[in-house]
Amino acid sequence: MWDGRDGCGMGVAMGSIDLAVEPDFRLGPWLVRPSLGMASRDGAEVKLEPRVLQTLIVLVRAEGRTVSRAELMRTAWGLEVGDDAIGRCIGRLRAVLAIDGVIGFETIPKIGYRLNVAGQAADTVVEEPAAVAAAPAPARRSAPYLWAGLSLLLTLSIAGTALLLNRPGDAPPVAQVTPVTTDPGQEVQPAISPGGGQIAYASDRAGQGFDIWVQSLSGGTPVRLTDDPAHDLSPVWSPDGGRIAFVRVPSSGPCQLLVRPVPSGPERLVGGCTTFREVKPAWADNDRLIFADKASAAEPARLWTVALSGADAGTPVPLTSPPAGINGDGDPAVSPDGKRLAFMRHRAVGVSDVIVRDLTTGAEMQVTQDERKLHGLEWSGDGRWLYTSSSRAGDFGLWRVDPEAKAPPLRIAPGLNQLGRIGAGGDRVAAEVRTNRSTLLRLLPDGGTEPVVPPSNRLDWDPDVSRQGAVAFASDRSGMFEIWVADPGQVPSPVTQFAGPFTQSPRWAPDGRRLALVSVVDGSPGLFILDRGSGRLRRVAAEPGAEDRAPAWSRDGQRLYFASNRLDGWRIWITRPPYEQAMPITEAGWRVARESADGRWLYMARDGEDGLWRQPADGGQVEKVADLPNAYDNESWVVGPDGVYLIDRPGNGQARIMLLPSDGGPLRAVADLPDALYKSSLTLDPDGRLIIGKYLGTLVDIVDVRMGPP
Numbered sequence: 001m002w003d004g005r006d007g008c009g010m011g012v013a014m015g016s017i018d019l020a021v022e023p024d025f026r027l028g029p030w031l032v033r034p035s036l037g038m039a040s041r042d043g044a045e046v047k048l049e050p051r052v053l054q055t056l057i058v059l060v061r062a063e064g065r066t067v068s069r070a071e072l073m074r075t076a077w078g079l080e081v082g083d084d085a086i087g088r089c090i091g092r093l094r095a096v097l098a099i100d101g102v103i104g105f106e107t108i109p110k111i112g113y114r115l116n117v118a119g120q121a122a123d124t125v126v127e128e129p130a131a132v133a134a135a136p137a138p139a140r141r142s143a144p145y146l147w148a149g150l151s152l153l154l155t156l157s158i159a160g161t162a163l164l165l166n167r168p169g170d171a172p173p174v175a176q177v178t179p180v181t182t183d184p185g186q187e188v189q190p191a192i193s194p195g196g197g198q199i200a201y202a203s204d205r206a207g208q209g210f211d212i213w214v215q216s217l218s219g220g221t222p223v224r225l226t227d228d229p230a231h232d233l234s235p236v237w238s239p240d241g242g243r244i245a246f247v248r249v250p251s252s253g254p255c256q257l258l259v260r261p262v263p264s265g266p267e268r269l270v271g272g273c274t275t276f277r278e279v280k281p282a283w284a285d286n287d288r289l290i291f292a293d294k295a296s297a298a299e300p301a302r303l304w305t306v307a308l309s310g311a312d313a314g315t316p317v318p319l320t321s322p323p324a325g326i327n328g329d330g331d332p333a334v335s336p337d338g339k340r341l342a343f344m345r346h347r348a349v350g351v352s353d354v355i356v357r358d359l360t361t362g363a364e365m366q367v368t369q370d371e372r373k374l375h376g377l378e379w380s381g382d383g384r385w386l387y388t389s390s391s392r393a394g395d396f397g398l399w400r401v402d403p404e405a406k407a408p409p410l411r412i413a414p415g416l417n418q419l420g421r422i423g424a425g426g427d428r429v430a431a432e433v434r435t436n437r438s439t440l441l442r443l444l445p446d447g448g449t450e451p452v453v454p455p456s457n458r459l460d461w462d463p464d465v466s467r468q469g470a471v472a473f474a475s476d477r478s479g480m481f482e483i484w485v486a487d488p489g490q491v492p493s494p495v496t497q498f499a500g501p502f503t504q505s506p507r508w509a510p511d512g513r514r515l516a517l518v519s520v521v522d523g524s525p526g527l528f529i530l531d532r533g534s535g536r537l538r539r540v541a542a543e544p545g546a547e548d549r550a551p552a553w554s555r556d557g558q559r560l561y562f563a564s565n566r567l568d569g570w571r572i573w574i575t576r577p578p579y580e581q582a583m584p585i586t587e588a589g590w591r592v593a594r595e596s597a598d599g600r601w602l603y604m605a606r607d608g609e610d611g612l613w614r615q616p617a618d619g620g621q622v623e624k625v626a627d628l629p630n631a632y633d634n635e636s637w638v639v640g641p642d643g644v645y646l647i648d649r650p651g652n653g654q655a656r657i658m659l660l661p662s663d664g665g666p667l668r669a670v671a672d673l674p675d676a677l678y679k680s681s682l683t684l685d686p687d688g689r690l691i692i693g694k695y696l697g698t699l700v701d702i703v704d705v706r707m708g709p710p
Contacts, residue, residue: 017054017076027060028102028117039097046096051076055089056097059105059115068112086113087521091499104408106369107522110544116408176706180217180430186210186700188432189280189421191235191244192217194336196381196426200225200235200244200262201702212246214262217428217704225260226267232258234280237425239338245270245281245289255279257289259308271306271314280421282332282341284359290319290341292330297608301328303343320357320364325547325565329355331376335403336383342367342403344374348547350502351523354388356403367405371523373502376422376431379403387412387429389422391480391500398422398431398705412705429705437696440473440681442689443657443671452691453486460484461693462681464507469686472506472515483517483530495530496537505550509557516551516560525549527562529579540579550592554617555599563591570607585619596662597641605637612637612644612660626660626667640684647673647682657682657690 022034032039034053039046048056054076059067072086090105090113097103104116181187185205192199199217202210206224210231215222226232231249238245241262248256254273260266273279273293281291287308292301293316300323304316320343322328327346334341341357345366352374357364367386375389375396386401390409400410412429423430436459440452452463452471462474469488474481478494483506486492496503501520508515515530521539527548530537541548546566553560559574562582566573569588575581586593591607601614604622615622626644637646643662648669649655655673673692681693 017057019050019053022053022057025060027056027097030097030103032056048096049092052089052092055086056093059113062115064115066108066112066114072112088498091501094500102408102410104369107371176704178704178706180215180702180704181222182701186698187213187702188434188700189234190423190430190432190702191237192423192425192428192430193237194239194241194381194425196428199423199430199702199704200237201430202231202233202235202246212244212260214244223263225262233278236281236283237262238283239286239336245283247279247281249278254293257281257291257306270308271316274316276301280331282334284334284341285338290332290334292328292332294328299328300324300326301330301346303329303332303341331374333377333379333386334359335379336381340383340403342377342379342386344377347371347523348520348525351520351525354386354401356386365405367401367403368409370409371520372500378422378424378429380424381426381428387422387424389431398429427707429707430702431705432700433703434698434700436698438693439696440471440691441694442685442691444689447671449694452685453484453492455696462504462506463683463691463693465683465685465691466508466512467510467686468512470508470512472508472517473681474504474506483515485515485532495532495535507551507553509553509560510555511557514557516553516562518549518551527551527560527575529560538579541573541575541582543582552592552594555595555597561585561593561595561602563593572604594637594639596639603639603644612646636682638682638684640688642688645670645682645684645690657692 019034019037024031024033029041030039031041034057037048037050037053039048055072058072058075069086090107094105102117106114106116108114180199183203183205185203187201187203190199190201197217198214200212200214203213204210209229210233211227212225212232212235213222214225225244226246228248230251233247233249235244235246243259243261245257245259248258250256254275255278256269257271258267259270271289275294275297276292279291279293281289284290284305288305289308290303290305292303294301302318302322303320305319306316307313320329322345327348329343329345331344332341333343339359341359343355343357344352345355346352350373351371353366353370354368354377355364356367370390372391377386377388379386386403388399388401389396390399398412400412421432435457437457438459438461439455440460440463441449442452443449453460453473456475456477458475458477460473460475464472471486473484475484477484480500481503482494482498483496483503484492485495496517496519498519503517503519505518506515507517513532515532517528517530518525519528520526524545524547526539527541528537529540543564543566546564548562548564550563551560559576560579561572561574563570564573567584567588570591571584571588572586572590572593573582573584586604589606590604592605594603595601595617596603599617602617603612603614605612610627611624612626613622613624637644642659644660646658647655648658656669657671657673658667659670660667671690675695683691685691
């Protein structure tokens with residue numbers, strides 16, 4: 001099991017691979033030196049932990065065939081370990097070696113892993129260097145292109161600039177990166193016209209919500225296309241370039257789909273969502289739109305089509321059929337020739353891959369194996385490639401994906417700040433470049449606030465405070481979401497190194513020594529426990545393919561509650577030392593459970609249903625205690641000595657902290673939260689004072705990435 005010392009396994013190597021006598025070898029552009037515990041390329045050296053190197057060597061020796069988990073355990077470990085240990089080693093190899101698409105580590109679900117090296121046959125992957133004592137000379141690079149003049153969004157904290165580097169043979173190289181927008185407001189969701197000369201986007205620059213704007217990519221004044229009190233979002237050009245479809249988000253209720261001619265003309269309502277408040281549409285052809293929606297809250301999202309004219313105009317027709325138990329499908333993008341549909345399939349929050357569907361036959365093919373978070377998806381102007389913003393290498397870089405999955409994804413640009421929604425057309429890619437900021441604050445009795453940890457220019461959220469005063473929280477301070485801890489009087493430092501997977505929900509045990517948390521392993525959120533004393537991090541109560549969330553300790557620290565869909569629907573489960581097995585304690589339909597301060601009651605929230613229930617902690621009759629909104633969001637409420645605190649977000653957007661007293665008194669407001677962070681991560685410190693996540697702002701602009709000739 002994972003112990004935190006060498007990255008993915010036991011601290012002492014016990015497998016059949018002796019790194020001290022393993023010869024050096026080349027893997028694509030890398031020189032791997034097992035006896036020195038390192039790999040190098042272009043003059044840069046990277047340390048690799050022993051178990052990571054042993055895993056790599058097993059995959060290299062396999063010469064392109066799939067290696068089973070059992071074979072990896074036998075050869076690299078020499079003992080049986082959990083799937084999470086192997087997954088962490090593969091994750092480390094992906095984060096270090098697979099940064100540009102030349103080398104790929106493919107997960108074969110339920111079977112094992114396979115090494116892919118672009119442009120090399122399996123029997124030539126390993127190459128003995130001519131002189132193992134000398135590092136290779138740095139490879140020549142084409143001229144780097146400077147990201148400059150992109151305001152604070154494109155500023156690195158230690159340098160202020162960054163480089164986009166292209167190696168010879170990469171196609172297409174990035175020829176130029178220029179800002180499209182630099183206004184103080186937010187410009188989001190870019191869409192490039194089919195000819196590549198214009199860009200549409202949503203902006204709040206007018207000061208009354210988001211509207212659709214259009215401007216030329218060669219310069220000129222932006223033109224406001226819509227002017228409505230509601231938010232207008234997600235513009236997308238029709239194939240003939242004469243119209244723009246977009247989404248209108250009313251003050252209440254599901255979203256609406258509208259179409260408007262460009263540059264002028266009346267807008268027309270063409271359809272609407274059933275449950276979703278916001279979606280990204282796509283044109284199937286000049287008379288049909290594709291969008292994501294749920295027929296009911298209990299179903300996964302699927303893609304639908306809606307005709308703009310004819311007898312069936314305005315009536316949604318289902319297009320995709322995602323498997324049950326996942327979040328579903330979204331972010332559709334149709335190829336320029338109209339024959340293929342690319343979309344994201346979201347297995348869980350932060351776990352997505354790209355699917356390509358033949359619109360004639362209905363055949364679908366998964367073309368990425370990332371199992372990471374994706375933020376954008378568009379076709380290149382010639383239909384040869386897909387572009388996506390992915391965290392597959394840790395940060396959100398821009399990647400090129402082969403829609404036929406014949407070549408591994410290729411990294412085009414690094415993520416300086418977080419890359420968001422993208423648009424593509426002609427030889428251009430437009431991308432959101434965003435910096436999200438939030439901080440953790442303690443509410444004071446006089447109505448004021450004070451920082452809980454030193455503020456940063458990144459996202460700090462999802463806090464929990466131990467009885468000893470140590471603050472654990474999720475943050476992207478390192479450029480990737482990890483768990484950080486600030487001991488009393490100390491600056492925060494990361495305590496995990498997952499290097500890319502979405503990591504969240506740190507929860508302290510009463511002893512202040514154990515910290516439960518959630519991170520993605522092999523495509524599913526899994527439950528981990530970190531021992532602060534030894535640094536040992538291990539997955540607990542693992543069930544392959546199951547989604548585990550919302551950990552919460554019992555008041556005596558002997559039980560760990562969590563939600564899981566490992567049976568038919570979401571249930572509350574418990575695991576006890578040694579945390580190898582788990583058992584359900586509820587029927588299907590429950591999503592969150594937390595004990596009362598005295599340990600007598602177990603408060604629970606149902607899956608997708610407003611309200612709060614409780615039952616005796618040792619079992620008994622379940623009773624509804626309040627019609628509380630958002631209780632199924634496990635970051636929105638916390639149980640304290642005085643009762644249950646929760647965040648209420650009414651329709652006018654003014655969030656409040658409410659208290660449901662433990663003595664049975666009425667629900668009452670205790671504080672206003674004008675800048676509440678989404679999933680504001682409510683918790684209590686040892687003195688019973690509330691700690692919240694406060695939204696500080698999002699800086700978003702759009703850049704134009706111009707591709708050069710192949």
